[in-house]
Structure formats: C-alpha cells, structure tokens
Amino acid sequence: xxxxxxxxxxxxxxxxxxxxxxxxxxxxxxxxxxxxxxxxxxxxxxxxxxxxxxxxxxxxxxxxxxxxxxxxxxxxxxxxxxxxxxxxxxxxxxxxxxxxxxxxxxxxxxxxxxxxxxxxxxxxxxxxxxxxxxxxxxxxxxxxxxxxxxxxxxxxxxxxxxxxxxxxxxxxxxxxxxxxxxxxxxxxxxxxxxxxxxxxxxxxxxxxxxxxxxxxxxxxxxxxxxxxxxxxxxxxxxxxxxxxxxxxxxxxxxxxxxxxxxxxxxxxxxxxxxxxxxxxxxxxxxxxxxxxxxxxxxxxxxxxxxxxxxxxxxxxxxxxxxxxxxxxxxxxxxxxxxxx
Numbered sequence: 001x002x003x004x005x006x007x008x009x010x011x012x013x014x015x016x017x018x019x020x021x022x023x024x025x026x027x028x029x030x031x032x033x034x035x036x037x038x039x040x041x042x043x044x045x046x047x048x049x050x051x052x053x054x055x056x057x058x059x060x061x062x063x064x065x066x067x068x069x070x071x072x073x074x075x076x077x078x079x080x081x082x083x084x085x086x087x088x089x090x091x092x093x094x095x096x097x098x099x100x101x102x103x104x105x106x107x108x109x110x111x112x113x114x115x116x117x118x119x120x121x122x123x124x125x126x127x128x129x130x131x132x133x134x135x136x137x138x139x140x141x142x143x144x145x146x147x148x149x150x151x152x153x154x155x156x157x158x159x160x161x162x163x164x165x166x167x168x169x170x171x172x173x174x175x176x177x178x179x180x181x182x183x184x185x186x187x188x189x190x191x192x193x194x195x196x197x198x199x200x201x202x203x204x205x206x207x208x209x210x211x212x213x214x215x216x217x218x219x220x221x222x223x224x225x226x227x228x229x230x231x232x233x234x235x236x237x238x239x240x241x242x243x244x245x246x247x248x249x250x251x252x253x254x255x256x257x258x259x260x261x262x263x264x265x266x267x268x269x270x271x272x273x274x275x276x277x278x279x280x281x282x283x284x285x286x287x288x289x290x291x292x293x294x295x296x297x298x299x300x301x302x303x304x305x306x307x308x309x310x311x312x313x314x315x316x317x318x319x320x321x322x323x324x325x326x327x328x329x330x331x332x333x334x335x336x337x338x339x340x
Contacts, residue, residue, distance in 0.1 A: 022110025028102025177336030262322030
C-alpha cells in the first residue's frame with residue numbers, strides 16, 4: 001500500500017525531444033518540437049486506457065489555462081489494441097472526450113519508440129529549446145506536474161504573466177490523504193498476455209466449449225461455455241449455444257472492461273454479476289445499469305463501482321455472437337476517510 005496519488009515527475013537526463021513524426025494528425029498539428037520556441041507537454045495515451053482517461057481532464061484544463069501563456073499540449077494516441085489503430089474510431093473518441101488540443105495517431109508506434117516510452121499514460125515536459133526536462137508515468141502528481149509546466153513557462157524570454165495556483169484535485173482520490181493499494185493487475189482476455197485458469201489453458205484461435213472448474217485464483221480469468229480466444233481477446237463465436245461466461249476474483253474498488261461489439265454490426269449485450277447478483281445502487285458502474293451493459297462501440301465500459309478496495313467475484317456473461325472482451329482494469333486509490 002502507498003499513500004497519496006503517486007510520485008512527482010522525474011528529472012531525466014536532459015535530451016532533445018524527438019520529433020513527432022511517423023503518425024497521422026487527427027486534430028490540429030503538425031507540431032514541430034524544435035520550432036515551437038515555447039514549452040510543450042507530450043502525453044502518450046490510449047482511449048481504452050483507464051489511467052489515461054482519468055488523466056485527460058487535467059490535461060484539458062492545463063491547455064485551457066496555459067495555452068495563451070505559451071504552452072502546447074499534444075496527445076500521442078498509441079493504440080494498445082488493434083481496433084484503436086482505426087483513425088475514425090480515435091476521432092470519435094476525441095470528440096466524445098472533448099479533447100481540445102492537437103492529437104496525433106501513432107498507429108505504428110513510431111513516436112512511442114522514438115521516445116523509448118513504456119507506459120500509458122506518460123507525460124514528457126519539453127522546454128522552449130526542445131529539451132525534455134521532466135517525465136511522469138501513470139496517474140497522479142497533478143499538482144507537481146502543473147508546477148513543472150509553470151516553471152517552463154516562466155523560462156520564456158520576457159515572460160512576466162501572473163499564473164494561477166495549481167488547480168484543485170478533480171476527484172477526492174486525487175487529493176492529499178488518498179490511499180492507493182496494491183490491487184489486482186490489469187487482466188487481459190487474450191492468450192498473448194492473459195492468464196486463463198481453465199484446465200488445459202486456452203485453445204488458441206478456434207471455438208471451444210470451456211468448463212469453469214469452480215475454484216478460482218485471484219487475478220485469473222475462468223471461461224465457461226463457448227468462447228474463441230485469440231491473441232488479443234476472448235469473443236463469443238457465431239452459432240454458440242447457451243450463455244458464454246467469464247469469471248474472476250479480484251481485489252479493487254472499481255472494475256472496468258474493454259469490449260468490442262459484434263463485428264457484423266449492431267450492438268451486443270453483456271450481463272454483470274457481482275458475487276452472484278447484479279450490482280445495484282452505488283455498486284453498479286455507470287455502464288452497467290441494472291447489471292446489463294449495452295456494447296455499442298469499442299471502448300472501456302465501467303462495470304462496478306466501489307467506495308473501498310475489497311475482494312469480490314465478478315462474472316460477465318453474454319449471448320451476443322461476436323461480442324469480444326479485451327482487458328479488465330481495476331482502480332486502486334480511494335478517497336481519504338472523513339475527518340472525525
């Protein structure tokens with residue numbers, strides 16, 4: 001367990017920021033790193049990534065606050081899953097998320113490799129001379145990151161503007177006193193990165209009827225019914241009989257699942273059971289009203305919402321042929337308890 005929202009931005013060896021070349025500019029741009037003559041904030045993200053989505057509101061507000069003072073924010077969308085390479089889908093996500101700054105689609109990981117990046121999200125703070133002065137991976141440290149932005153702005157020649165105090169935390173779990181626990185790691189549904197606990201393991205790239213053994217290890221996915229497991233996902237095959245279920249035991253507060261609707265078009269439906277019952281009231285994620293999720297576009301769906309980190313068993317079942325599941329993600333930080 002660690003306390004607080006995360007470590008501050010790190011000071012790497014000062015190097016020239018690589019050019020933002022090799023991608024497709026979907027909004028704004030292109031941006032010339034060395035031709036700006038003012039600070040630049042480069043954010044590597046993916047629209048299915050929970051931690052990225054939680055970071056975006058801060059980036060949007062920094063853009064609003066500091067663009068007039070010289071800051072340029074650029075989102076580098078490097079896709080974790082193949083479907084997020086599609087520029088139309090990313091454009092739709094940019095509009096849905098109301099991202100106001102330039103975004104480049106890095107579908108072939110050219111910019112990712114140039115920066116030797118390893119994580120979603122990752123922020124690189126570049127000064128007016130085009131040199132990387134600080135770096136931060138993951139969520140948190142928003143106040144410290146904003147202070148780095150302000151310091152780079154003040155280095156501009158002749159800069160004398162009065163800057164605001166760093167913004168207040170947008171969520172209680174981002175603020176002082178929040179507690180972040182070790183929770184179940186991201187759990188993938190495909191065989192290339194997933195942990196599938198059925199006897200005999202997954203049967204790659206072919207429809208197969210699985211049987212849940214009934215005993216579950218935390219952080220392991222168990223399939224029941226017909227599934228086709230590929231490298232990236234587990235999908236209900238066409239012509240399957242009976243419901244297709246996946247079950248996992250986890251330790252976390254919130255649970256989310258990246259899903260793709262049936263490839264032949266239309267929406268699919270998934271049902272969610274928390275400890276054997278549909279999550280009700282405050283326990284239901286915003287996409288799981290009544291325990292039912294309508295999967296109408298490829299994105300991350302919010303299944304369960306918790307006020308504390310606890311151990312539960314979750315089952316997701318579907319009878320929608322072609323519906324695909326990609327990865328479960330879990331939140332680890334909870335708001336500080338109220339003062340006595």
